[in-house]
Amino acid sequence: MDNKKILEIIAAIAKKIKAEKDFLTELDNEIGDGDHGINLARGFKSVEEKLPTFADKDIGAILKGVGTQLVSTVGGASGPLYGTAFMKAGNVCKGKMELTDAEFVAALDAAIGGVKMRGKAVEGEKTMLDALCPAYKALKDGIDGGKDLIAALADGIDAAAKGVEYTKTIIATKGRASYLKERSLGHQDPGATSSLFMLQTAFEVLQRG
Amino acid sequence: MDNKKILEIIAAIAKKIKAEKDFLTELDNEIGDGDHGINLARGFKSVEEKLPTFADKDIGAILKGVGTQLVSTVGGASGPLYGTAFMKAGNVCKGKMELTDAEFVAALDAAIGGVKMRGKAVEGEKTMLDALCPAYKALKDGIDGGKDLIAALADGIDAAAKGVEYTKTIIATKGRASYLKERSLGHQDPGATSSLFMLQTAFEVLQRG
Amino acid sequence: MKKLINSVEAVEEQMIQGLVKSAPKKLRKLECGNVVVRAEKKENKVALVSGGGSGHEPSHGGFVGKGMLDCAVAGAVFTSPTPDKIFEGIKAVATDAGVLCIVKNYTGDVLNFEMAIDMASDEDIKVDHVVVNDDVAVQDSLYTTGRRGVAGTVLVHKIAGAKAEEGATLEEVKAVAEKVIANVRTMGMAISPCTVPAAGKPGFELSENEMEIGIGIHGEPGTHRDKIATADEIAKTLLDKILADIDYKGREVVVLVNGMGATPLMELYIINNFVQDYLAAAGVKVYDTMVGNYMTSIEMAGFSLTLLRLDDELKKLYDAPADTPALKR
Amino acid sequence: MKKLINSVEAVEEQMIQGLVKSAPKKLRKLECGNVVVRAEKKENKVALVSGGGSGHEPSHGGFVGKGMLDCAVAGAVFTSPTPDKIFEGIKAVATDAGVLCIVKNYTGDVLNFEMAIDMASDEDIKVDHVVVNDDVAVQDSLYTTGRRGVAGTVLVHKIAGAKAEEGATLEEVKAVAEKVIANVRTMGMAISPCTVPAAGKPGFELSENEMEIGIGIHGEPGTHRDKIATADEIAKTLLDKILADIDYKGREVVVLVNGMGATPLMELYIINNFVQDYLAAAGVKVYDTMVGNYMTSIEMAGFSLTLLRLDDELKKLYDAPADTPALKR
Numbered sequence A, B: 001m002d003n004k005k006i007l008e009i010i011a012a013i014a015k016k017i018k019a020e021k022d023f024l025t026e027l028d029n030e031i032g033d034g035d036h037g038i039n040l041a042r043g044f045k046s047v048e049e050k051l052p053t054f055a056d057k058d059i060g061a062i063l064k065g066v067g068t069q070l071v072s073t074v075g076g077a078s079g080p081l082y083g084t085a086f087m088k089a090g091n092v093c094k095g096k097m098e099l100t101d102a103e104f105v106a107a108l109d110a111a112i113g114g115v116k117m118r119g120k121a122v123e124g125e126k127t128m129l130d131a132l133c134p135a136y137k138a139l140k141d142g143i144d145g146g147k148d149l150i151a152a153l154a155d156g157i158d159a160a161a162k163g164v165e166y167t168k169t170i171i172a173t174k175g176r177a178s179y180l181k182e183r184s185l186g187h188q189d190p191g192a193t194s195s196l197f198m199l200q201t202a203f204e205v206l207q208r209g
Numbered sequence C, D: 001m002k003k004l005i006n007s008v009e010a011v012e013e014q015m016i017q018g019l020v021k022s023a024p025k026k027l028r029k030l031e032c033g034n035v036v037v038r039a040e041k042k043e044n045k046v047a048l049v050s051g052g053g054s055g056h057e058p059s060h061g062g063f064v065g066k067g068m069l070d071c072a073v074a075g076a077v078f079t080s081p082t083p084d085k086i087f088e089g090i091k092a093v094a095t096d097a098g099v100l101c102i103v104k105n106y107t108g109d110v111l112n113f114e115m116a117i118d119m120a121s122d123e124d125i126k127v128d129h130v131v132v133n134d135d136v137a138v139q140d141s142l143y144t145t146g147r148r149g150v151a152g153t154v155l156v157h158k159i160a161g162a163k164a165e166e167g168a169t170l171e172e173v174k175a176v177a178e179k180v181i182a183n184v185r186t187m188g189m190a191i192s193p194c195t196v197p198a199a200g201k202p203g204f205e206l207s208e209n210e211m212e213i214g215i216g217i218h219g220e221p222g223t224h225r226d227k228i229a230t231a232d233e234i235a236k237t238l239l240d241k242i243l244a245d246i247d248y249k250g251r252e253v254v255v256l257v258n259g260m261g262a263t264p265l266m267e268l269y270i271i272n273n274f275v276q277d278y279l280a281a282a283g284v285k286v287y288d289t290m291v292g293n294y295m296t297s298i299e300m301a302g303f304s305l306t307l308l309r310l311d312d313e314l315k316k317l318y319d320a321p322a323d324t325p326a327l328k329r
């Protein structure tokens, strides 16, 4: 996976998020303040505008640039969280023009670590972590078990999708939805959903080859 | 017509106004501020409560008492106008325990004079005067032409009803409806309508005998 | 009708009680009715009495206090108070220096205040009145009731109040009130109606893309209905009408961007952003700006714009101290 | 969506521009974004920086000025501002005495302010922060995000602002802010939702006889939905929850009856009427009362009640002069 592919994935994620803006906002309406899609769309629109300036940069610089851009345009909870995720992923890809499958897995691990650190959250609190963590686990298991990245990522996406479903069954203890207590039951977490979309998009781009 | 009959008429008017509260308010909604029925109902409710204290008073005192009560409970434009009307009618009936037909006519004349003076208005401005003035004219013509009070008052009511219809065709130049200019066309004046109701009620009580 | 009230009948009294209890050291309610006066009667100055229907909060009770009114008489919602209550208010605050009543030009207000003034004069109280008619939405004409009194009334309260506080005579206070009236112009609009509690339903209905232009302050429809436009376009419509009425060019003005009750401050600031630029371009110099809910129509959404043309005297009085629930300076 | 705006994209900036233009001698907007600072930087005192999403007007920009904030950073509607903008605000007002950030307890606000504070510390700016969490509608717990910060924040601004204006050290200003936070409690409700301009439709829907209890200030639904009740009953529900949280008995308090944006002042006064009687009966002494729109949710109709338990220091600082667009003393 080279820097061009990474740029392609980022561009595709930006497109996807903009397309799902209303859906994500609608989800946030139910258990939050109805801005998750608006926030991310604003951020990824500005990422899109920045992409040309990243053209020849290494993967670490690209991911860090995306993170910085998200931090300074998204706002809300998801801005610092996704921003930190990309920045942390960028850290472990510093100077690299290409990633091995193992490095890709390590980058996702770093991203998740960033979210946990920044959000002081763990799995099971009805946040983006409930999509990201299971996805990471399935992906890592797949790679460790000898699957190729595409196949492993397919498992990861399935796990993330299950994680999103799982968020419907639990009460939020982090983020804005936590104020609703029982009322957050039955609703899927917007952040987990946007995380699923990002992973799905990465998968689709890689599958296209 | 003795003071008992006058009290009966007042009581019947109070009942009628309360029954027509919503209708009068609705009319005022169209071209005013939607309170004419509320205002008059509040006033006549308190008149009703006062009626027992008027039981043995002369007609002048009764009408004056009604006027004073209206002035201090109705508010808005119609409070001082109807209040003054009853007070002026009371003035010309001072000390009387009974009214001749001519005295009844004179009382109505005084009432109308009071409205004109207080409201600085004349016929044709889309106000209560457009019911009261034609009614007075028909009543007076009837009595002068030898009709009895009931027959003459029947003419008066017809004229008042026509006056109410006429208010639909003119632009208001007095009161709150005047701010609407052309928009007041097509709507009947609430005050003219409440005046018609009062005259109708008086007629019905007298007709019952 | 969805309102935070207890009963339709109790609205006016509980509201006035709640106002007075928010500033018990400064305000007092008369026993006889919904009449708010300063807790301590101020002697040796002209007393200012204002009032009108309820539903315009913070007008008028919110402007009772040092530097503004001595008394505000509240009628039923959108219904001018009755003469007896106004008379009680006048009596409670009257001093040897006299009383000035500030009346908005509505038939009801004018008639009820006139009767009260007659009653006060009969008891040898020195009392006079001015009639505010700042609304340029309605044409002034000798043959009609003339213009309505709307948000500009707040500036009459402020400036006449400051003059009275200075110890001016009744004639002087009246003269400066008349000067404000001669120089103040307002126009308003609404994007949603309001509901008189006793009526239980809105005064008019507007569809999603409609607005009323030239509304008064009693929930009545305006002079015309139009397709909704941007904040800037609407503000321009109102300003153009105001600027065409008297000559503001090269003059200093106070700007009042007044919310009708349910308009978020966010929108009033967006409107003010345009107003300030437009006035600058029109060569009108803004001396000061007030943005907020000053003369409302219960929960109507909309706004009015007011311009007051200043001279040195008006500037000084506008700046003078005021200590009331709704205006402090 | 019916709003007096020009375009969904321009809401935040035009609103901030309009605010600043309403007091050009006192306020200034930074070039870099929607950051409001005092027109003249105050040296030799701790600088107070607050902020959050837009949509809470007059919070937070309306409280910039003498005796309150030095800087308010506005994010998109209901979205906390980004760290870079907060950092610009901190830089613009930072003095040698240091900077105190007043943050409301929402994940977004806390995270963005934390990142900004890291950036400022990296540049050797002395900066600290407090987190306001006055909302008793949500349970405080070690395992959750804790309580939200809502209208009580205004009293933190007022009192910490007065302390800073006195020339206190950063530690002292922080200590008094923490004292306010320890003693202030709020709870709110809504009878109608609000619409984030960019979303174009209301955050939730309520039928004619429903209300949301325990709302925050971002248009979210509350902790539960209930059948609508009278103003007194609702106020009692909120007050009981507040009074059960910390002991107010025999203490002096400031009462804040806060409108959510579209609530007519008439209703807030009716609510205050009950609140005052109820507190008196509960043996709580009211030192002062504020009634009005202080921390809003755009055009939401509803209100929150806040009680701040006072001691002599807090009383003195509460009474200290303030000169801001939305609060003067």
Ligand SMILES: Nc1ncnc2c1ncn2[C@@H]1O[C@H](COP(=O)(O)OP(=O)(O)O)[C@@H](O)[C@H]1O
Binding pocket: A028, A032, A033, A035, A036, A037, A039, A040, A075, A076, A077, A078, A079, A081, A115, A118, A119, A120, A121, A126, A127, A128, A129, A174, A175, A176, A189, A190, A191, A192, D078, D079, D080, D107, D108, D109
């Ligand atoms: N502490 C946290 N850790 C991880 N994710 C969080 C945390 N708090 C919130 N989130 C995620 O952020 C999402 C909400 O993002 P967004 O709506 O953009 O921000 P805000 O809640 O400030 O409006 C939630 O759906 C959740 O997935």
Ligand SMILES: Nc1ncnc2c1ncn2[C@@H]1O[C@H](COP(=O)(O)OP(=O)(O)O)[C@@H](O)[C@H]1O
Binding pocket: B028, B032, B033, B035, B036, B037, B039, B040, B075, B076, B077, B078, B079, B081, B115, B118, B119, B120, B121, B126, B127, B128, B129, B174, B175, B176, B189, B190, B191, B192, C078, C079, C080, C107, C108, C109
């Ligand atoms: N100057 C006037 N002379 C005579 N009648 C008037 C005048 N002004 C208003 N009215 C009458 O008063 C009626 C309105 O009364 P009401 O609604 O109770 O008072 P308000 O207009 O103050 O709300 C009008 O329909 C009209 O008939």
Ligand SMILES: [Mg+2]
Binding pocket: A028, A032, A033, A034, A035, A036, A076, A176
């Ligand atoms: Mg959100």
Ligand SMILES: [Mg+2]
Binding pocket: B028, B032, B033, B034, B035, B036, B076, B176
């Ligand atoms: Mg009326």
Ligand SMILES: [Mg+2]
Binding pocket: B033, B035, B076, B077, C078, C079, C080, C108
């Ligand atoms: Mg009326």
Ligand SMILES: [Mg+2]
Binding pocket: A033, A035, A076, A077, D078, D079, D080, D108
């Ligand atoms: Mg948000």
